[in-house]
Amino acid sequence: MIPAAFEYERAGSVDEAVALLGRDEDAKLLAGGHSLIPTMRLRFSRPSLLVDIGRLDDLRYVRENRDRIAIGALTRHAELIRDPMLREHCALIGEAAALIGDPQVRHRGTIGGSVAHGDPASDLGTILLTLDAELVARGPRGERTIPAAAFFSGPFENALEHQEVLTEIRVPKAAGTYLKYVRRAHDWATVGVAAARVDGRVQVGLTSMGPTPLRARSVEDALADGASPADAAAHAADDTMPPTDATASSEYRAHLAQVLVRRALERL
Numbered sequence: 510m511i512p513a514a515f516e517y518e519r520a521g522s523v524d525e526a527v528a529l530l531g532r533d534e535d536a537k538l539l540a541g542g543h544s545l546i547p548t549m550r551l552r553f554s555r556p557s558l559l560v561d562i563g564r565l566d567d568l569r570y571v572r573e574n575r576d577r578i579a580i581g582a583l584t585r586h587a588e589l590i591r592d593p594m595l596r597e598h599c600a601l602i603g604e605a606a607a608l609i610g611d612p613q614v615r616h617r618g619t620i621g622g623s624v625a626h627g628d629p630a631s632d633l634g635t636i637l638l639t640l641d642a643e644l645v646a647r648g649p650r651g652e653r654t655i656p657a658a659a660f661f662s663g664p665f666e667n668a669l670e671h672q673e674v675l676t677e678i679r680v681p682k683a684a685g686t687y688l689k690y691v692r693r694a695h696d697w698a699t700v701g702v703a704a705a706r707v708d709g710r711v712q713v714g715l716t717s718m719g720p721t722p723l724r725a726r727s728v729e730d731a732l733a734d735g736a737s738p739a740d741a742a743a744h745a746a747d748d749t750m751p752p753t754d755a756t757a758s759s760e761y762r763a764h765l766a767q768v769l770v771r772r773a774l775e776r777l
């Protein structure tokens with residue numbers, strides 16, 4: 510389908526994007542366009558104004574920031590995959606990015622767009638939640654930092670205010686892994702599982718097990734109490750709300766989560 514009519518402006522800076530968003534309450538940012546344009550074509554989304562930030566190359570970077578790694582919000586999935594610093598210090602980000610969609614999606618889609626879109630089946634949100642990442646947003650009142658645990662507020666909803674632009678994502682250096690079960694090549698996760706060692710504690714996150722990315726807190730607590738990976742993984746579906754849809758039943762997802770969590774923990 511063809512999207513509803515909209516105006517288009519290309520922002521030359523983050524501050525200009527913030528100002529342009531202020532022009533209209535139905536304005537929306539456009540980054541890689543790989544989530545927004547499909548939803549506009551289906552008319553699920555009808556922004557009156559698109560503020561294109563896709564060419565703000567100063568938001569495309571991966572750099573060391575003391576004990577953390579800072580990732581610009583416009584860094585594309587393909588760049589996350591080949592970045593040497595991420596490979597060395599936080600390999601699960603590139604591992605998860607490599608499992609996103611197909612090469613076209615990975616070369617246009619951005620980490621900021623992915624987490625701002627907030628699809629519960631998306632992979633990078635789970636990684637950021639598992640790592641206790643921080644998300645930096647700039648708006649008319651300046652900059653603020655949002656912990657990942659407070660960012661994802663519902664399906665396709667997040668803590669950003671209308672005029673705020675996500676500019677940077679900060680993650681700790683951490684060993685970890687991401688496993689994703691798909692029915693077909695290039696598919697979205699039927700279930701995805703992230704496991705990482707953060708500050709000496711094993712943290713576990715789940716994709717497609719509820720309305721937002723989720724932490725498997727019961728698994729984490731069991732591990733902290735000395736449970737084996739297999740025993741801890743039995744708690745993978747505790748406090749989750751896995752959906753039933755055309756891909757899988759809720760029960761099947763709960764079972765998959767247990768299997769994948771065990772495998773992920775054994776890999777750590």
Ligand SMILES: Cc1cc2nc3c(=O)[nH]c(=O)nc-3n(C[C@H](O)[C@H](O)[C@H](O)COP(=O)(O)OP(=O)(O)OC[C@H]3O[C@@H](n4cnc5c(N)ncnc54)[C@H](O)[C@@H]3O)c2cc1C
Nearest residue numbers: 538540541542543544545610618619622623625631632675
């Ligand atoms: C065929 C296909 C398969 C896919 N498969 C997967 C998959 O397996 N796993 C997966 O995780 N994803 C998948 N995706 C989604 C893909 O990763 C998208 O590119 C990504 O979710 C959105 O990034 P984007 O840069 O394209 O954002 P856009 O589509 O440009 O924007 C998405 C939303 O985020 C907002 N936004 C964008 N940037 C910012 C910012 N800096 N600050 C604030 N708000 C912002 C926009 O206003 C919009 O609401 C797939 C997409 C397609 C088309």
